Amino acid sequence: MGYTREKFAEKLDVSVSYLAELERGRTGISVKMLVKVCNVLGLSADYVLFGTERPEDSMRLDSIHRIDPKYLSLLDKMIAELLAISDLE
Numbered sequence: 001m002g003y004t005r006e007k008f009a010e011k012l013d014v015s016v017s018y019l020a021e022l023e024r025g026r027t028g029i030s031v032k033m034l035v036k037v038c039n040v041l042g043l044s045a046d047y048v049l050f051g052t053e054r055p056e057d058s059m060r061l062d063s064i065h066r067i068d069p070k071y072l073s074l075l076d077k078m079i080a081e082l083l084a085i086s087d088l089e
Helices: 005-012 016-024 031-041 045-050 061-066 069-085
Strands: none
Touching: 005 016, 005 031, 016 069, 031 045, 031 069, 045 069
């Protein structure tokens, strides 16, 4: 993938500043935005929310390893924010 922050924001159709707010945990993520993130990164919502896959999901776990490491901290922050919002943390 190797997206820059600008390219990732463009793919999500959001501003770079909004993406930065998500990264910093200053704003929450909507379900609609979660779906966009999952689609852009090729991840299931189960993985993003819970760190696991259901067997019936068609996405293969090996695709997770293709994520550019510089985006892993963004995913971690987004997952933490989603868990906090849903009181699952």
